[in-house]
Amino acid sequence: MNNMLKKTDVILIGAGVMSATLGTLLKELAPEWEIKVFEKLANAGEESSNEWNNAGTGHAALCELNYTPEKSDGTINISKAIKINEQFQISRQFWSYLVSSNLIRNPQDFIRPIPHMSLVQGEKNVEFLKKRFEVLSSNPLFQGMEYSEDPEKLMEWIPLIMEGRTSSEPIAATKIDSGTDVNFGALTRILFDHLKSKNVEINYKHSVEDIKRTSDGLWELKVRNVDNGHVERHAAKFVFIGAGGGSLPLLQKTGIPESKHIGGFPVSGLFMVCKNPEVVEQHHAKVYGKAKVGAPPMSVPHLDTRYIDNKKSLLFGPFAGFSPKFLKNGSNFDLIRSIKLNNVLTMLAAGIKEMKLTKYLIQQVLLSNEKRMEELREFVPTAKSEDWDIVVAGQRVQVIKDTETGGKGTLQFGTEVICSADGSVAALLGASPGASTAVHVMLEVIEKCFQQHLKEWEPKIKEMIPSYGVSLVENPDLFQEIQASTAQTLGLSKKELVYS
Ligand SMILES: Cc1cc2nc3c(=O)[nH]c(=O)nc-3n(C[C@H](O)[C@H](O)[C@H](O)COP(=O)(O)OP(=O)(O)OC[C@H]3O[C@@H](n4cnc5c(N)ncnc54)[C@H](O)[C@@H]3O)c2cc1C
Numbered sequence: 393m394n395n396m397l398k399k400t401d402v403i404l405i406g407a408g409v410m411s412a413t414l415g416t417l418l419k420e421l422a423p424e425w426e427i428k429v430f431e432k433l434a435n436a437g438e439e440s441s442n443e444w445n446n447a448g449t450g451h452a453a454l455c456e457l458n459y460t461p462e463k464s465d466g467t468i469n470i471s472k473a474i475k476i477n478e479q480f481q482i483s484r485q486f487w488s489y490l491v492s493s494n495l496i497r498n499p500q501d502f503i504r505p506i507p508h509m510s511l512v513q514g515e516k517n518v519e520f521l522k523k524r525f526e527v528l529s530s531n532p533l534f535q536g537m538e539y540s541e542d543p544e545k546l547m548e549w550i551p552l553i554m555e556g557r558t559s560s561e562p563i564a565a566t567k568i569d570s571g572t573d574v575n576f577g578a579l580t581r582i583l584f585d586h587l588k589s590k591n592v593e594i595n596y597k598h599s600v601e602d603i604k605r606t607s608d609g610l611w612e613l614k615v616r617n618v619d620n621g622h623v624e625r626h627a628a629k630f631v632f633i634g635a636g637g638g639s640l641p642l643l644q645k646t647g648i649p650e651s652k653h654i655g656g657f658p659v660s661g662l663f664m665v666c667k668n669p670e671v672v673e674q675h676h677a678k679v680y681g682k683a684k685v686g687a688p689p690m691s692v693p694h695l696d697t698r699y700i701d702n703k704k705s706l707l708f709g710p711f712a713g714f715s716p717k718f719l720k721n722g723s724n725f726d727l728i729r730s731i732k733l734n735n736v737l738t739m740l741a742a743g744i745k746e747m748k749l750t751k752y753l754i755q756q757v758l759l760s761n762e763k764r765m766e767e768l769r770e771f772v773p774t775a776k777s778e779d780w781d782i783v784v785a786g787q788r789v790q791v792i793k794d795t796e797t798g799g800k801g802t803l804q805f806g807t808e809v810i811c812s813a814d815g816s817v818a819a820l821l822g823a824s825p826g827a828s829t830a831v832h833v834m835l836e837v838i839e840k841c842f843q844q845h846l847k848e849w850e851p852k853i854k855e856m857i858p859s860y861g862v863s864l865v866e867n868p869d870l871f872q873e874i875q876a877s878t879a880q881t882l883g884l885s886k887k888e889l890v891y892s
Pocket residue numbers: 405406407408409410411430431432433436437438439440441442445446447448449450451576598599600601634635636637638639642661710719785786787788820822823824825826827828829
C-alpha cells in the first residue's frame with residue numbers, strides 16, 4: 393500500500409462518455425485545474441459507451457414513440473420529445489465547437505447522418521402515429537418530418553422491411569432525414585485522447601474501491617491497481633462518479649444523505665447484428681417500432697443502420713433481460729451488495745411493484761435464437777438465421793427511488809444527477825436517453841457543483857453552446873441557424889458519403 397496521499401483538483405471515476413464530456417468541458421472552462429481519471433478497464437469507452445454495447449442513436453426524439461405518449465383524451469403529449477430534442481441540440485453544438493476548434497479532427501469518425509423513422513402496424517397504432525405526426529411536424533424542432541401509409545412509398549423508404557410482408561393490417565411510418573448515428577465509443581476515445589494531450593492523468597486498470605471524506609473537506613479515494621494489486625490513496629476537492637452501472641455502489645460509499653433510499657435495477661440487453669453486405673445495403677435508416685404491451689421503454693424494437701469502423705452493419709433489438717450485474721464486466725453479487733439498511737424497503741417495494749417487469753425480463757432471457765428470429769421477422773420478413781449474429785449489449789441500471797407520485801420504490805427510466813449539498817461530489821445514475829444528452833447532463837453537474845464559478849464561466853459556455861439558457865422551441869430562428877451550422881460543421885448535410 394502506498395500511503396502517500398496524492399491531492400488534485402478533480403477526479404473523474406470511469407472513462408465512459410460522461411466523464412469524457414465533463415473532463416472536456418472543465419478543461420475548456422478551467423484549463424489550469426489538475427484532473428485525474430481512474431478507470432478499472434484497460435481502455436476508455438469499454439462499458440455502455442462502447443459502440444457495440446449501445447444502439448448509437450442520436451436521441452433527438454425524432455423516432456422514439458415512448459417520448460410522445462397518448463393522453464387519456466386522445467391527444468399526444470410532446471413535452472418530453474421537445475425536452476430531449478433541445479438536449480440533443482446542446483450536444484450537437486458542443487461537438488461542433490470541438491470540431492471548429494480542431495479538438496476533434498474528423499466528425500465522421502463518430503457521427504453520421506441517417507434518417508430516423510417510426511413504424512407501426514394496426515388501425516389504432518396508425519391513428520396514433522398520424523396524430524403524433526400532425527402535432528410534431530407543425531413544431532419547429534421537428535420540421536421536415538414526412539408521413540406515409542402508402543405501401544409504395546414505404547417500399548421506397550424501407551425496402552428490407554416491406555419486402556415479403558403479407559399482413560393485410562394497415563401500416564404507417566414517419567421519416568425525418570435530420571437523424572444521426574453516433575459512435576459513442578469512438579467519441580469517448582477521441583475525447584480521452586484530447587484530455588491526455590492536455591496533461592490529464594488517465595489511469596487505466598485502476599479500480600476505485602472506496603470514497604470517504606477527509607478532515608480537511610477533500611474526498612479520499614482508495615484505488616487498486618488491477619495489474620499488481622497495489623493500493624493507492626488519492627484525494628480531490630471535487631469527485632465525479634461517472635462509473636456507469638458502477639456509480640450506485642460508489643455513491644453509497646460516500647455516505648452523503650443524498651445517496652440514501654436509492655436502489656438500482658439492472659437490465660441486460662442483446663442485439664442481433666447483420667454484416668452480410670447484400671442485406672445491409674437494402675436498409676438505410678433507424679426504424680423504431682412500438683414496445684410490446686408490458687415491455688419496458690428501453691426494449692422498444694428497432695432496426696438500425698450502424699457505422700462502426702467505417703463499415704455499415706444492421707442492428708436489431710434490444711432484447712432486454714435480467715442479470716444481477718451492474719456492469720457488463722461486473723459481478724453477479726452487484727445487486728445483492730447494493731441492498732443496504734437505508735434502501736431495503738425501497739428495493740422491496742420496487743420488487744413487489746415490478747413483478748410483471750421482472751417476469752417479462754426473465755422470459756426475454758429465456759428466448760431461444762429462433763424465437764428472437766421470429767421477432768426480427770416481424771420487422772424483416774425475409775430475415776435468414778445465417779445472416780444474423782447475437783451481440784451482448786451493455787447493462788443499464790435503472791434508478792429505484794421513493795417519489796411523491798409513484799410512492800415507495802418507484803422505477804425511474806431517466807438519468808439522475810445526485811450531488812452532495814456542498815457540490816463536492818456528484819454521481820450520474822440511470823441510462824436514458826443516455827449518451828446523446830451527455831453534454832446537457834454534464835452541464836447540469838457543473839451548474840449544481842460549481843455555482844461559484846458560473847458567472848465567470850458563462851461567456852465561455854455560450855461560446856461553446858450558443859443556445860445555452862435559451863429555449864429553442866420558443867426561438868425557431870435560432871434553432872434553424874444552429875441546426876444548419878452544426879449540420880455543416882459535423883458533416884451531416886452532405887447527402888452522399890462514401891463508405892468502404
Ligand atoms: C443496450 C443499450 C443501448 C443504448 N442505446 C443508446 C442509444 O442508442 N443512444 C444513447 O444516447 N444512449 C444509449 N444507451 C445509453 C448509453 O450507452 C449510456 O447512457 C452511456 O454510455 C453511459 O455512459 P457512462 O460514461 O455513464 O458509463 P459507461 O460507458 O458505462 O462508463 C463507465 C465506466 O466506469 C468504469 N468503472 C465502473 N466502476 C468503476 C470503479 N469502481 N473504478 C474505476 N472505474 C470504474 C467502467 O469500467 C466504465 O468504463 C444505451 C445503453 C445500453 C445499455
